[in-house]
Amino acid sequence: MPRDASHLAHRLAREAEAVCRHYLSNGKREGRYWLVGDVHNSPGRSMFVRLQDSPKGPAGKWTDAATGAHGDLLDIIRESRGLREFREVAEEARRFLKLPHTEPELITKPARLAVPVGSQEAARRLFAISGPIEGTIVETYLQRRGILHVHHGGSLRFHPRCYYRPDEHLPTETWPAMIARVTDLDGRITGVHRTWLDPDGFDHVRLGKAPIDTPRRAMGDLLGNAVRFGAADDDVLVAGEGIETMLSLRCVFPTLPMAAALSANHLSAMALSSSLRRLYIARDADAAGDVVQVVLSQRAETAGIEAIPLSPRLGDFNEDLHVFGLDALRVALRIQLAPEDVSRFLLLSATVE
Numbered sequence: 188m189p190r191d192a193s194h195l196a197h198r199l200a201r202e203a204e205a206v207c208r209h210y211l212s213n214g215k216r217e218g219r220y221w222l223v224g225d226v227h228n229s230p231g232r233s234m235f236v237r238l239q240d241s242p243k244g245p246a247g248k249w250t251d252a253a254t255g256a257h258g259d260l261l262d263i264i265r266e267s268r269g270l271r272e273f274r275e276v277a278e279e280a281r282r283f284l285k286l287p288h289t290e291p292e293l294i295t296k297p298a299r300l301a302v303p304v305g306s307q308e309a310a311r312r313l314f315a316i317s318g319p320i321e322g323t324i325v326e327t328y329l330q331r332r333g334i335l336h337v338h339h340g341g342s343l344r345f346h347p348r349c350y351y352r353p354d355e356h357l358p359t360e361t362w363p364a365m366i367a368r369v370t371d372l373d374g375r376i377t378g379v380h381r382t383w384l385d386p387d388g389f390d391h392v393r394l395g396k397a398p399i400d401t402p403r404r405a406m407g408d409l410l411g412n413a414v415r416f417g418a419a420d421d422d423v424l425v426a427g428e429g430i431e432t433m434l435s436l437r438c439v440f441p442t443l444p445m446a447a448a449l450s451a452n453h454l455s456a457m458a459l460s461s462s463l464r465r466l467y468i469a470r471d472a473d474a475a476g477d478v479v480q481v482v483l484s485q486r487a488e489t490a491g492i493e494a495i496p497l498s499p500r501l502g503d504f505n506e507d508l509h510v511f512g513l514d515a516l517r518v519a520l521r522i523q524l525a526p527e528d529v530s531r532f533l534l535l536s537a538t539v540e
Contacts, residue, residue, distance in 0.1 A: 192261060192273070193354050195280050199260040200247030202284070203238045206260050209283065210267040211236070220474040225251055226258075226266040233482070235451070235475050236263070242394065243428075243450075245401065250452030250475070252482045255410055257452050310369070310379040310407035317344035317366045324384050325365040331389040333509035334434045338441035340416050342368045343430075351383055353400060362386070362397045367414045367430055369407060369449070372460050378407020380414060380430065380449055405449055411458040417444030420462045423528060425497065426483070427469030427504070428454050428476075435508040436469060436497075439517045443532040451475035455482040459490055465525065469497045469504060497523050 199206055207214060207221035213230045214223025219239050224231025226249070236249040250257040264283070265276045280286075320326050320337070323345040329337050337343070349364035362383040369378035381404050383397035396402035414430055416437055425445040427433050433447040448454035451471070455478070459466065466487045470476035480496050487494040499507045500519065508516050521529055 192277070195277060195284075196247060196259045196261050198284055198286075199264075199280060200245060203236065203246045203260065206247075206263065206283070207236050207238070210263050217474045222474060222478070225253070226256065226263055228267050232478060235478060236260075242396075244403075250450065252452055252455040252475075252478045255452055255456040257450075307377050307407045311376050313346070313349075313381075313406075314344060314366055314368050314376060314379050317346040320345045320365070323347075324363050324386060328365065328382075328384050328389065328395040329431070329434065331395055332431050332435075332505055333513075334431065334438060334505075335513075336438055336441070337434060338416065338437040339434065342414055342416055344368070346381075349381055349383065351397075351399060351404075360399070362399070365430075367447070369405070369409060369412050370415055370419070371412050372419050372458055374419060376407075377412045378405055378409050380405045382430070409449060409453055410456055413446035413448045413453075413457055415444070415446050417442070419444070419446075420460050422462055422464045423467075423532075424460070424463055424465075425467040425469055426454060426457055427497075428471055428479075429503065429505065431505040432469060432471070432503045435505040435516070436520070438508065438513055439520055440532045443528070445469075451479050455479045455486075457483070459487060459492060463487075463490075463492050465493045465495065465528070467495050467497050467524070471503045472499055472501065495523070495525065 204216065211221060211223045211228050213228050214221050221236040221238055222232045223234050225234050233253040234249060234251040237244055237246055240246050247260045261276055261280060264279050268279060270276050320343050325345045326337060344366045346364045346366050348361040350359050351362050352359045363386055364384060365382040367380040368376055369380060371377050383399060383402045385393060385395055385397050389395040416433060421444045425436055425443060426448060428448060428451055430447045433445045437445060448457045468480055468483055470480045484494040501507050501510060
């Protein structure tokens with residue numbers, strides 16, 4: 188029987204769509220997501236709840252692209268019902284799941300939304316003690332994802348034995364990991380993103396990630412910041428969610444500045460430089476990508492920045508690169524970019540490659 192918040196959240200995640208239909212009844216399902224206005228069950232499409240486990244994260248996690256808020260299904264129960272004490276949230280969750288009552292002191296989740304894991308200082312230390320990716324499993328992993336030329340500009344490092352703790356009840360493990368530097372517009376490290384990798388090789392289920400529940404985790408301060416490839420203060424920028432997505436685009440345009448915000452809600456809330464005049468939004472082909480494109484385009488246009496969406500043929504640009512190859516990706520992107528950026532960056536790229 189589950190006796191703490193993590194177990195309750197896990198049980199709720201198994202019934203993610205049923206939870207959404209009950210507590211977020213003003214929303215509706217679109218693909219693998221439940222879309223609704225906000226966590227208080229307002230009508231709209233700003234908030235999206237993941238209904239199934241996917242490479243982007245586990246079922247039950249939600250983000251509100253308008254506010255940057257995010258959390259799990261326990262947070263939805265609390266906010267939609269206006270509950271204050273976590274014992275009330277837990278009992279409501281147990282009632283929904285038809286589980287027996289348990290003593291509240293056995294449940295220890297703080298009554299708050301999405302607490303960041305780790306600190307900026309811990310993130311800086313981890314990045315500092317990590318080494319170059321060249322000749323490591325990181326380089327092999329990216330090459331197996333179709334990224335043969337890794338134009339990362341020093342934003343990626345390798346740690347051979349990076350700590351991973353499944354949850355508070357299990358011992359810490361160590362796995363090799365790709366460490367990505369998260370910075371603000373001034374270049375200060377505010378966090379890191381870790382991708383734990385499988386030392387036994389690449390398979391087409393986990394795509395080279397370690398066989399653990401959450402092979403991707405971030406630490407530090409992410410909101411407004413990003414993993415940056417190239418100058419943060421240029422006049423043109425391509426922004427997207429995933430590191431592999433942006434590195435795939437860098438294979439075509441290695442001199443074009445890019446930023447990986449690491450999730451859909453962080454992409455919608457990413458800080459925009461005052462020097463920026465054109466923003467390309469490298470959206471994923473899913474419901475979250477639809478919302479992000481609308482929200483980020485509105486923010487950019489309000490700031491006087493031209494916003495242009497870049498759309499993949501498949502789920503994202505890394506999938507396009509892996510399936511169709513570099514030449515096909517180059518052709519598809521060329522017709523989506525402004526002509527002056529094609530001549531500026533594609534011709535320069537020929538000298539880099």
